[in-house]
Amino acid sequence: MTFFKYCPNCRSDHFEFTNTVRFHCLDCDFTYYHNIAAAVAVVFTFEDQILFTVRNVDPDKGKWDLPGGFIDPGENAEEAVCREIQEELGLQIVPKDLKYITTSPNNYLYKSVPYRTMDIFYECPLATDSIGINAEDEIQDLIWVRRSEITLENIGFVSIRKVIGERFLGNS
Numbered sequence: 001m002t003f004f005k006y007c008p009n010c011r012s013d014h015f016e017f018t019n020t021v022r023f024h025c026l027d028c029d030f031t032y033y034h035n036i037a038a039a040v041a042v043v044f045t046f047e048d049q050i051l052f053t054v055r056n057v058d059p060d061k062g063k064w065d066l067p068g069g070f071i072d073p074g075e076n077a078e079e080a081v082c083r084e085i086q087e088e089l090g091l092q093i094v095p096k097d098l099k100y101i102t103t104s105p106n107n108y109l110y111k112s113v114p115y116r117t118m119d120i121f122y123e124c125p126l127a128t129d130s131i132g133i134n135a136e137d138e139i140q141d142l143i144w145v146r147r148s149e150i151t152l153e154n155i156g157f158v159s160i161r162k163v164i165g166e167r168f169l170g171n172s
């Protein structure tokens with residue numbers, strides 16, 4: 001399965017796309033690396049609860065997700081977190097509010113293009129559970145869930161399922 005039908009440079013269909021990473025045209029030598037993209041995710045906590053968003057867009061529309069998103073060119077990871085949280089929740093946070101947790105690889109299929117990401121996870125304890133949605137096109141609901149009531153199958157992305165399970169529910 002490949003999402004390039006032809007070489008973007010010479011329109012040849014004579015190419016290789018090794019591991020869906022290195023696209024190489026055998027006719028004109030055009031080479032393109034479909035490298036992994038960096039993304040951030042935030043685990044907001046309040047007392048024993050974790051904040052999940054409910055996705056309003058594919059991939060995984062209707063599934064639980066965490067606030068966050070792709071890092072823009074020129075941003076560092078913490079700046080991307082602060083921008084995404086402002087955009088999605090209308091909440092102002094600063095890098096020192098964030099505690100680094102870990103990273104985890106993810107797959108993100110968008111309009112038939114299989115992106116691979118490296119998700120960078122942070123924890124951000126909040127003093128209140130009063131938090132709203134700013135990006136209703138992307139997020140259909142916000143839910144605070146007690147750790148004992150988290151159902152990992154409700155979480156769409158494999159990276160988030162893994163980090164929540166291992167770091168917050170004590171699964172190995």
Ligand SMILES: [Zn+2]
Pocket residue numbers: 007008009010011012025026027028029030
């Ligand atoms: Zn070519």
